[in-house]
Amino acid sequence: MYGKDIHLMKYVVIFLSTLYLAGCGLTFPHPASLLEHPALPEWEKSLKTRIDADLPAQAEIVAPRNQSFSKLYELIDLDRDGQEEAVTFYRINQDGTFQIHLLVHERMKKKWVLRVSQPIAAGRSIDQLHVLANPSKTLNQLVIGITSLEKNTVYVLQDLLKSSMRVTEVDTYDRLTIADLNQDKRQDMLLLKTGQPTELVYYEEALTPSVRQVISLPMREGDLFADHDLFEIDIINAAKEKGLLVSFTRDAAMHLMLVQLDQAKLNQVNFDQITEIIEPMYTFPKDVDQDGVVEFAHQYTPEGSVGRTAEDKPRITAYYAWNGANVQPFLESGFELREEQYIDLEYNFVMRFPANWATRETIEKKDNRVRFINRETGMIDFELEIIPKNQYIASQQKKKIKEGIDYVYVIDANQSYDEYAANVALVE
Template sequence: MRKIHFILIMFFLISSSGCEFLKKNESLITPPQPASLINEAIESYVPSNALILEAVTGKYTNSYTLIDLDGDGLLEAILFYASAQDAVVQGLVLKETNGEWNAVQTFEGDGDELFELDFIDVTNDGHLDIIAGFSFKKEDNLYLNKGLVVYQYNVDKIISIFNTTYTNKVIDDLNEDGRVDLTTFLLDENHTSHEASIYNYVNHEMEIIDSMSLNPKILAANPFSGYVTKDQKGIVIDNVYGAHSLYTNILLFDGLKLKSVFNDEELPNYKATMLDSRDINRDGIIEIGIPRIPDGFEDAHAYTPYIDSFYQWDGEMGLEFVQERYDNYEYGYRFDFPWSHQNVTIESDLDFKEIKLISTVDGSLLFDIYVIQISEEDNLEGMIELARTDTYVYCTTVDNKSLQRNFHLL
C-alpha cells in the first residue's frame, strides 16, 4: 500500500500520556529559566490524578508549549490535562514573570482528548490565538467528528470566541486580503452530508462567510492549503473514497464565495491507489498526484508497479503534466523520471527486485535498477552501484551519471 500523509486510522486511534513534564517544543522560544521551574509550576497547579494530554497530530504535540501569545515579550506555557474523575479536557496558561511561573487562568475544552493544537492570529488583532481541536471517545475509538474551539488571549484572560463541530480544518488567508480565513469541514458520520464552511473574524465574532456541500460518500479527507497556481491560493482535498482509492478536488475563496474547481460528486482526479498531492518540484505550487498504470499491467491490479504522475491545475478545468517517478516502498527507493509524460513503461521480475524502465516510443532500455542482498554482493560484476544499506546493494547497468543521480533511497 502506498504511503500517504493521512491514514484513515488517525481518525479512530487516540493516545495520551502521563505527566511527562520534561518534554517541550524546542522549536519555539527557549525559556530564560530552567525547565525544572516550569515543571514545578505545572505540578503545583495540575491535580495529582490528572493526565497531561499531548495532541495527536499537528506541529504542537508535546506536553506543553512555550510561546508569547500576546506579544509582550514574556512567555506563556500552555498545556491541557484531564483528571480521572472528570474526563473533560481542561486548559491551563502559565505566565513567566521575573523568573517565576504563575497560573493565569484555567479554561475548559470541548471533548475528552486533545486532538490538535495551533497558535495562529485568526482574529487579526496582531496577537496569537489558541485553536484547539478536541476529540470524543466512542468505546475504544474516536468519533469521526470533533470539537473545535478558538480562544482569544487578552490582558491575561482566556475567552472562548468560537466553538463548532468539525471533521477537518484549514487556516490560511486564501484570498490574500490580509485576513486569516478559518475553513471547517463537517462530514456526517452516517455519510449523508459533507459541508465546508469558511469564517472570518468580523465585529468581534467569527462570522460564517459562505458554505457549500461536498461529496458525503467519502471515508475520510485530508484538506490543506497553498498555491494551486502561480497567483492563486486554494484548498486541495485528497479524499479517501475506498479501501485503497482516492480522488482530489480544489476549493477556492474570493472573499465572498467558496467555489469547487471540479465536480466533487464525479470523483475528480481519481486514483486507483493511495497517492497524496504535494509540491513535487518545489516550485511553490501544489501538484495533484495521480498514479498511472504502465503499459502491460492493465489487468494486474495487485502487482501493478504504479508510476506516480503529478499535475498542476491549469487555472480552468484541466491539468498540466509536471513530473513522474517510480516509488518502490518494499525495497525503499525512488527514481525520478526525466522523460516526457507517459513515454515510459516498466518491466520487472516477480518480486520487483529487478526493474527496467522501457521507452514506449522505441522499446529501448532507459534505465534499470537491481536490488541485491548484501550477502550476494560478489555478483555485482558489470554493474554500477547506486547506493547501499545494511541489507541491500542498489545497482544499474546504465552508465549515465545524470540518470544515476535521479535514484534516491527513501
C-alpha cells in the first residue's frame, strides 16, 4: 500500500512540474474572491465611475432616512420621458459647517453626463425625500427635508435638469407628512412644530406652498412626541373623510387627536367637548381590512373564557372604526365593530370573527381543542382540533380545513362549520 502512495506522489510531482515549465501559475484564488458580488451591469458601472469622478474629494454621500435602504444614488424620472436620471446627495464640511449638495446625471446611451451640480442648503443629513409630479404631469419635482443642528427644514426642488434649478425654502418642522388631504388629486403638506405653542401647519399644495394655515394644538408642558407616535393622513371615519391623525403621550397614556378639512379650513374634531381620545382602544389605529377606514384595536379576554391549567386565558383582538359620533374616551358607542380575531401563537393560527358576532363568544381551550361558545345560547359555534402532522390519520369523522408546517387543523365533519372555517388563517 505504501509503494502505491509513492508512485502516486511521483505522478503528482511530474504533473505540477510540467505545468510550471509550461508557464502555468500554481497560485489558487484567495477565498475572499469567491465571495465577491456578481458583476454589475455596464450602465451601473459607468454611472458609479462617473459619480466618483464628479464628487469632490471631501464629499460624504448622504441618503434620505425615510428610504427603505441607503443608496449611493436615487433613480428618478425627472422629465417623465420614461428614462430615469440619477440624483446623488452628498455633504461637504466647510469650516465646521455642513452643506448638502446634489448631482444630477443623465443617461446618454451607454454613458452618463453630469447635468447639475448645485448646493441645496446647510445641513448634516436628509430627513425625508418625496417625489411629486407637477400639475401638468410633465415633470417630477422633489420635496426634501434637511436636518441641521436638530432642526428640520423642508425645501422644494424644481427644474432639476436645468442649470438654474430652483431651491425654495418652505418652513421648519418636527414632523412632516405629504398626502392629498383635500382630495383634489394634488399632494398637500402638513408640518408639526412642537413647542409653546405646538402648531400644525397646512400647505394646500406641496409644490406651490403659498396657501398656509396654522392651528395651535392643546398641548401641555411635558407632552411627548416619541418616534413611534402617529403623524399621518388617512381616511378616518365611516363617512370616509380624510383627516390627519396626531398622537402623543401625556402622563404615560397615549392621546389621539383628529384634524380634518372643513370648507377648506383646518378644524380639530372634538369628542363631546373633549379634544382627544385617550388611549384609543390601547393600541395604535390601523386600516385592518384595507378599505380606507381606520380601525382601532382593543384586546380583551371574553367573560367566562377558560385556558389550560397555569396558562393565561385566551384573548381576542377587536377592531372598531370611529363612526363620526361625538364620544367620550373608552366608550364603544361611538365606534362600529368591524372585526374580531383570536390569535393562538401556540398553534399558529388566527380565527377571524365576522363583525355581526359582536363580542358574543366565550373561548375554551382544552387539550388540543379550541372551542368558541355562544354566550347567548351556550352552544358551541365552532370547535377546532389541532393535530400534529405526524399523528394525523384521515377519517370520515374529521374534516381537514387547513394543513400547516407542524399541524393539521380539523373540524367535526358532521357539523356545518364551513361558514366559520373560512375565517381560520394560518400564521406559520
